[in-house]
Amino acid sequence: MTDKVVSGRVVHLLRHGPPTQTGLLLGHTDEPAVTDDCPRMLQLARTLPLSGIATSDLVRASAQAASLARHLNLPLSLDARWRELNFGTWDGQAPASVDPEALRSFWNDPEGQAPPGGERWSELRARVSAALTMLRNQTLVVTHAGVMRAALSALTGLDHRAVWAIDLPYRALLSVRIWPEGAGQVVGLRGEDV
Secondary structure: OOOOOOOEEEEEEEEEEOOOOOOOOOOOOOOOOOOOOOHHHHHHHHHOOOOOEEEOOOOHHHHHHHHHHHHOOOOOEEHHHOOOOOHHHHHOOOHHHHHHHHHHHHHHHHOOOOOOOOOHHHHHHHHHHHHHHHHOEEEEEEEEEEHHHHHHHHHHHHOOOHHHOOOOOOEEEEEEEEOOOEEEEEEEEOOOOO
16 A cells, blocks of 8 residues: 655735725725736746636735736636625724724634624634635635735634734735645745835
8 A cells, every 4th residue: 555645735825015005904995906017926926836816806906916817827716705804894994093992802802802893703714714625726815914814823723813923014925735634834924015
């Protein structure tokens, strides 16, 4: 009997470039990116052996993903499960305009203290986990920082405090290997400054 080597799938998560307005609680607010043809993102993507591109349907990610797909001649799929966390009534607001105690409670306990009308941590993790199962090997996903952290949490079992401590600047690239059992391993993390 021979041992079968299982290599898993590698998936690349790329945070979109800066939106036109930074410093806001941009969840489902459809704020465009500064540019939809980011040369640094294209340079990063060209170093990867990609089979396709998936993206959030929000324009700050999808416009850049469409540009990458065009330049790299790769298929593109839009999927709302790659959207950022829904901040509910806080969505699109500056953190300073939100009740500081409510915001602090949310950051400390995103499961029990979700924003009013917003999404709980478990809901974000569940939709991201479902989206991860649909990806082929060497897919690039252009998405959002909260989603990337939820993917890390779902794949590694790290709690929200551990993954929120990871700095994911605009254009950060996170590569993960997903094993058949659903567990993940971080293969690489590269960040870009704004």
